[in-house]
Amino acid sequence: MNTPAHLIFGMAAFAKPDAAKVTAAAIAGALIPDLSLYLMAGFHLFVLGTDPQVVFGELYFSDLWQTIFRIDNSFILWGIGLGLALACRSAWAIALCGAALLHIGLDFPLHHDDGRAHFWPITNWVFESPVSYWDRDHYAGIVGPIEIGLTLILSGALWRRFKGWIMRALIALLAVAEAVPVFVWMFMFDGGQ
Template sequence: MNTPAHLLVGAAVFGGRTHHKILVAAFVGAILPDLSLYIMAGVSLFVLGIPPTIVFNDLYFSNTWQTVFAIDNSFVVWGVLFGLACWHRRTPWAVALTGAALLHVFLDFPLHHDDGRPHFWPFSWWVFESPISYWDRGHGAAWIAPIEAALATFSAVILWRRGLPAWGIACVVLLLLAELWVVRQWLFFFSNG
């Protein structure tokens, strides 16, 4: 899934109804599995000046980057952290953070065709090669993307109905607009279909 959709869905599921600290924790948790990619790609592209083809065709699939992705996209890591957060009931923000991150990983698992992550690290480096992709029309993105956009929209409506403060509504609207823009980009400019 696209990162804005992860943020909206994670916040809708784990963001709570009244405490804004929980909402922020859910937003943070929902982005954590993608954060390393943004940092490494951003530094490579904009600080080091490495061409995008090298960043996304070579570095992305390098052992170093895949090791980082294995850790921050691990069912095992996020599952253990979520279990600990649930066990220690005085930390609802930790449940929101780890729950949103775990949900992110679960939603990504079936939606990566040839760019998946080793989700079972440290027990296995196996990568599930799904027959469908959230971004590649050659692997079903033409019908996955509208479903993802609908899920993001539904999540945005849920969040809006919770009576968020102005900053929260602004975040939700910006994330939904970003999601719809990114879906458009994937479908019309960056797909193999």
């Protein structure tokens, strides 16, 4: 899924209007599994000027990048974190780990040939789903609109739940970020073909 959708889903599941720390943790947990990709890709694209085809066609699949993805996308590690958070009864830690697990759980069935080793450190196995959220050759034309629709529905629910203008601005920004650039991402990853 696209990162704005992960943020909306994580907020819908774990954010609480009366608990800013829990809400911030839910947002962070929903973002962390994608954060390394943004940092590494952003550095290459905007600082080094690396061609997007190299970033997403070569570097993404490199041993170094995949090692980092194994860590921040591990069901095992985040599951241990959630277990500890539950044992400590820490609402913010439950929101953090829960939102990260939700992110990973939603990504797991939606990556065809660009999935991650979600069960590291037990195994480096990567599930190759027949379905992709971005690859038109693997049903993105169906998955994408469903993702956008669900994100917009959840955005509406969040809008009703949160009354403050800062949260409402964030919700609106994420909804727009999810709905508008889907075609840009498809162009970048698919080369516009």
